[in-house]
Amino acid sequence: MELTELAREIGFEEACILSVETLRLLPEVREMCASGRCLLYGKRWSCPPACGSLEACDRRIKTYQRGVLVQTVGVLEDVFDVDGISRTEKTHKHRFEVLVRQARRVLPDCLPLTAGGCTRCAMCTYPKKPCRFPRKMMSSMEAYGLLVSDVCEKNGIPYYHGEGTIAFTSCILTEKRKGENYDSERNLP
Numbered sequence: 001m002e003l004t005e006l007a008r009e010i011g012f013e014e015a016c017i018l019s020v021e022t023l024r025l026l027p028e029v030r031e032m033c034a035s036g037r038c039l040l041y042g043k044r045w046s047c048p049p050a051c052g053s054l055e056a057c058d059r060r061i062k063t064y065q066r067g068v069l070v071q072t073v074g075v076l077e078d079v080f081d082v083d084g085i086s087r088t089e090k091t092h093k094h095r096f097e098v099l100v101r102q103a104r105r106v107l108p109d110c111l112p113l114t115a116g117g118c119t120r121c122a123m124c125t126y127p128k129k130p131c132r133f134p135r136k137m138m139s140s141m142e143a144y145g146l147l148v149s150d151v152c153e154k155n156g157i158p159y160y161h162g163e164g165t166i167a168f169t170s171c172i173l174t175e176k177r178k179g180e181n182y183d184s185e186r187n188l189p
């Protein structure tokens, strides 16, 4: 079964093939992470600066040629529906965990990039001790400098689904370029 097909079975509203050629890593996205908008910057192994420089992330991404892009779309009661946003995020993270688990059975060195920093442990060990679950920890698309709206647009799925909706997007890079043996998790910088 194709991963896109499996993603739809798991419940993602959108799933498409992702071309690595479309991925541009932008310093501006890293600057947004560092600006304090995300409270996890500098606090998790999954997030900058611990997840590696943009150059290191770019090298890692370029060892792949294809992947899958998935999205969960939630319907909100109004723009202040914080519970709806958090419910959609939880659903997305759960779906993505299931998809990644399945993908890793056949593609152990695939590279998943999720939505938001790693929240697996209530207290991250960063920076004093190594990550507790290095093979389960996932960085976000933003941590890698990816502008999610740009990635969606270039790969043919909407980023915005209209008023009263919220979307969470993640991807898994799956298909290695010929001759690449880079292991996405064992060779963290």
Ligand code: SF4
Pocket: 044, 045, 046, 118, 119, 120, 121, 122, 123, 124, 125, 126, 130, 131, 132, 133, 134, 136, 137
């Ligand atoms: S798995 Fe735990 S220790 Fe590792 S990055 Fe996530 S929160 Fe931190």
